[in-house]
Amino acid sequence: MPTSPAPRMIELAHVERRFRRADGTAVNAVNDVSFVIPEGEFVCLVGPSGCGKSTLLQMLAGLLDPSEGDIVVGGKAVTGPGPDRGVVFQKDSVFPWMRVIDNVEYGLKCRGVPAAERREIARTYLKHVGLSHVERAWPRELSGGMLKRVAIATVFANGGRVLMLDEPFGALDYVTRHQLQEVLLNLWNADGVGTRRTVLFVTHDVDEALSLADRIMVFRAGDQVDDIPVSVNRPRTTDSLLLPEMVAIKHKLLHHLGLDHNAAPGEAAA
Amino acid sequence: MSDAENRQMTKGSSPTAASGGRLTAKPVVGVRLMGRRAVAALDPLRLAGIVVFVAIWQACTAALSPIILPPPLNVVRRLFGDFLDAPSLSYYGVANPNLYANLLYTAENVVIAVVSGAIVGVVAGLVSARFGVVRAIINPIMMTAGTVPILVAAPFLLIWFGVGRASAVCLVIFYVTVILYLFAQRAANNVSPIYEEFARTLGATQRQIVFDLLIPATVPEILGGLRIALAGSWGLEAISELLGSQEGVGKVLEVLAGATDTEGIMANLLMLGFVAIVVDAAAGWAVRRLANWNAGLMAERN
Numbered sequence: 001m002p003t004s005p006a007p008r009m010i011e012l013a014h015v016e017r018r019f020r021r022a023d024g025t026a027v028n029a030v031n032d033v034s035f036v037i038p039e040g041e042f043v044c045l046v047g048p049s050g051c052g053k054s055t056l057l058q059m060l061a062g063l064l065d066p067s068e069g070d071i072v073v074g075g076k077a078v079t080g081p082g083p084d085r086g087v088v089f090q091k092d093s094v095f096p097w098m099r100v101i102d103n104v105e106y107g108l109k110c111r112g113v114p115a116a117e118r119r120e121i122a123r124t125y126l127k128h129v130g131l132s133h134v135e136r137a138w139p140r141e142l143s144g145g146m147l148k149r150v151a152i153a154t155v156f157a158n159g160g161r162v163l164m165l166d167e168p169f170g171a172l173d174y175v176t177r178h179q180l181q182e183v184l185l186n187l188w189n190a191d192g193v194g195t196r197r198t199v200l201f202v203t204h205d206v207d208e209a210l211s212l213a214d215r216i217m218v219f220r221a222g223d224q225v226d227d228i229p230v231s232v233n234r235p236r237t238t239d240s241l242l243l244p245e246m247v248a249i250k251h252k253l254l255h256h257l258g259l260d261h262n263a264a265p266g267e268a269a270a
Numbered sequence: 271m272s273d274a275e276n277r278q279m280t281k282g283s284s285p286t287a288a289s290g291g292r293l294t295a296k297p298v299v300g301v302r303l304m305g306r307r308a309v310a311a312l313d314p315l316r317l318a319g320i321v322v323f324v325a326i327w328q329a330c331t332a333a334l335s336p337i338i339l340p341p342p343l344n345v346v347r348r349l350f351g352d353f354l355d356a357p358s359l360s361y362y363g364v365a366n367p368n369l370y371a372n373l374l375y376t377a378e379n380v381v382i383a384v385v386s387g388a389i390v391g392v393v394a395g396l397v398s399a400r401f402g403v404v405r406a407i408i409n410p411i412m413m414t415a416g417t418v419p420i421l422v423a424a425p426f427l428l429i430w431f432g433v434g435r436a437s438a439v440c441l442v443i444f445y446v447t448v449i450l451y452l453f454a455q456r457a458a459n460n461v462s463p464i465y466e467e468f469a470r471t472l473g474a475t476q477r478q479i480v481f482d483l484l485i486p487a488t489v490p491e492i493l494g495g496l497r498i499a500l501a502g503s504w505g506l507e508a509i510s511e512l513l514g515s516q517e518g519v520g521k522v523l524e525v526l527a528g529a530t531d532t533e534g535i536m537a538n539l540l541m542l543g544f545v546a547i548v549v550d551a552a553a554g555w556a557v558r559r560l561a562n563w564n565a566g567l568m569a570e571r572n
Binding site: 061062063080083087092095099106107138154 | 468471474475482
């Protein structure tokens, strides 16, 4: 088990983000959030919509500046987006005017990786996500689930040590979502213990968080309200979700989400 | 010539006449629709419409004198006759007494104007979509130019450049620039910001974002605008030649109008319409080739 102390990958110190409403009043989307994530950890950010989890991810990605506080990733302060941090967006971001393989290569191409080398890397990841047969296809010919696979392959191929996924599977059907969770976990595992990438995965699906995460952070109204380690062994199956430890965490999460009406009071408070 | 033969030839010549008229009548209706319809040019309903149009035309000629409305067949015959050699034109001072040389002159001007207008319009449109300051400066000018009928500029152009190629070309350049500015700007604004965000997280530079994202993403809409501009340019070029030129289809129309040669005028219009259709079809083909990733176009898998 990877219990040896891994180096710090992501550090947030008193990060805040304010937005200005149309009427001029300020709203805090993220309130004084601080945490440290060690390298190789799979972290899920959970919370109701509007809790600030996506805003947090955007700041980590460098697409949004924090109003206050510092964000350090891999020892460097975040000042803008960069290939060290890959992002899979909720909406489809695959470029429709490039063929699938060109999409997967694009980040590498931007950094001047030689054509043969980047094609090799792109093919490897397309194979991982099960899309080798459509490498010459146009994105419009693919289904929503396949487009997500392309986006995941692109981000992995680009080689960032931190991956951020913002409700990536939210719009997909149950079966596709589970297939993609498996694809993601397999890719993450393929790097091997000790060299795994650090993953931040935003979701509002409690079961998804339980089956994926090493650690679940809960947000509500811009505040970080909980930070729960999930030590259940991998690979996890649907049965893993029925383990007492998982059930206890699930009750806790549902409580945070305001859905614990049926839970025993003792369990919810645990 | 027998009556039956006559009718057959009338039918045969009809498609160009009717759709030529339609194209100049409503050039700004919808690019994509026109694109797909051009492919289905042999739609039976369209053919029926053309046949009815020619039939009504033919019927009207029975009641009207040929000076007012010449019969369709005479117009076609006149077009074929004058195309390579029309000695009557030399009496009126047209430099080249045939239709093809004048058509070529007009076509040259259209090409020069469309190419230069498109370059200016597209660059200005894309830049203005990305930079608020540029937009604030250029938008009012382009919007004004877009609302004022472009022909009011003609007198100024005549003063500045005199009668000749420059005035006509400038008028068409204005027209093309305004249309493509608006199309390019709208196309750039329609590109979802998600693509740029994704590219930035992948490590793309500003330059790469422009060349790998902004330009390819806007190509289909810009080509659509180019097609509209091209269709309108033919008419506008001919009109601007009416205002004073020694050559060109517009000049030929002017002298024929002076001679009240209705048949000759209609033969010219028929030719102009036919050329516009061919050019539009070619442009449509180019759109499908250059933007074959676009879901709005025909699916061609390879």
